[in-house]
Amino acid sequence: MQEREFSVRNARLADASAISAITAEYARQGIMLERSSENIVENIRNFFVAEHSGEVIGCCAIAFYTGKLAEIRSLAVFNRFKMKGIGRILVEKAEAVLREEGVTEVFVLTLNPVFFRRVGYSEIRKEYFPQKIWRDCTHCPKLMACDEIAMVKKL
Ligand SMILES: CC(C)(COP(=O)(O)OP(=O)(O)OC[C@H]1O[C@@H](n2cnc3c(N)ncnc32)[C@H](O)[C@@H]1OP(=O)(O)O)[C@@H](O)C(=O)NCCC(=O)NCCS
Incomplete structure (x- = not known):
């Protein structure tokens, strides 16, 4: 594949099963939390996909917590x-959309801090984001043994 022979765009409903396939592969390996097909469909407007020769090969999503x-x-x-x-490129696309919305701070929970450091994120204590813990973590099977690293970037 030549460099940049791919594009990033807003996801469409028809991409939901491809997004599900990509995330399910990593969920099986315990690297990501599984997202059900219903959850992906419900949130499809918050997803971006990377495409190569008409095939969806990557994805990411945004979730708003406060106005900032x-x-x-x-x-x-x-x-x-x-x-x-x-x-x-997926992260840059998501950040550009968040910036347009007036968001000034973006965070991730990840098992791959090396990648996120390369794209400008710094490690931070998870407790810095009580909103996240209140919304998602209480339903997570790993709640009491969370191994994900919280990282943040100012936009
Ligand atoms: C994390 C992930 C999305 C990165 O995607 P990618 O397309 O391979 O990353 P990029 O090619 O854009 O890499 C950007 C930079 O990070 C570095 N990088 C990416 N993954 C890395 C890794 N595992 N170890 C070390 N460096 C890494 C690249 O070398 C590159 O460095 P550069 O700034 O010198 O160019 C991909 O590895 C993945 O799908 N992982 C499994 C799912 C996952 O962990 N998702 C994150 C959970 S939120």
């Missing part, structure tokens, strides 16, 4: 397309 705070989540690139700059 948002999360980037469900970031994943199919294994064979990793390390080609696609993850970075």
